[in-house]
Amino acid sequence: MSETTSTSFLSSVLGWLRSGYPDNVPPKDYFPLLALLKKSLTEDEAKAVIAQLAESHVVPVNPVDIEAAIAKVSDEPPSDDDVRQVAARLAAAGWPLTGFHGSNN
Incomplete structure (x- = not known):
């Protein structure tokens, strides 16, 4: 994955998190979120x-x-x-x- 692609991916993930959790992520949701964001092969x-x-x-x-x-x-x-x-x-x-x-x- 190129650096530009990585940065773009990270920005989209952070944008998704901020819109879904405007008041920050509740502690009970950390593990499910990490599971959703698990890496797949490029x-x-x-x-x-x-x-x-x-x-x-x-x-x-x-x-x-x-x-x-x-x-x-x-x-x-x-x-x-x-x-x-x-x-x-x-x-x-x-x-x-x-x-x-x-x-x-």
């Missing part, structure tokens, strides 16, 4: 994860392989959405997957 991060999996010649790919690759690329533990995002891209490209719900493998 396009570049997803590409980097897939490239890393391709370089390691992991076939078939399972959720643990994807989680490890995401953590290495993003320096953060992956969310379920991150894993699903990468798995969907791999499946669309014809990569065999194992251990995914709804997978034929």
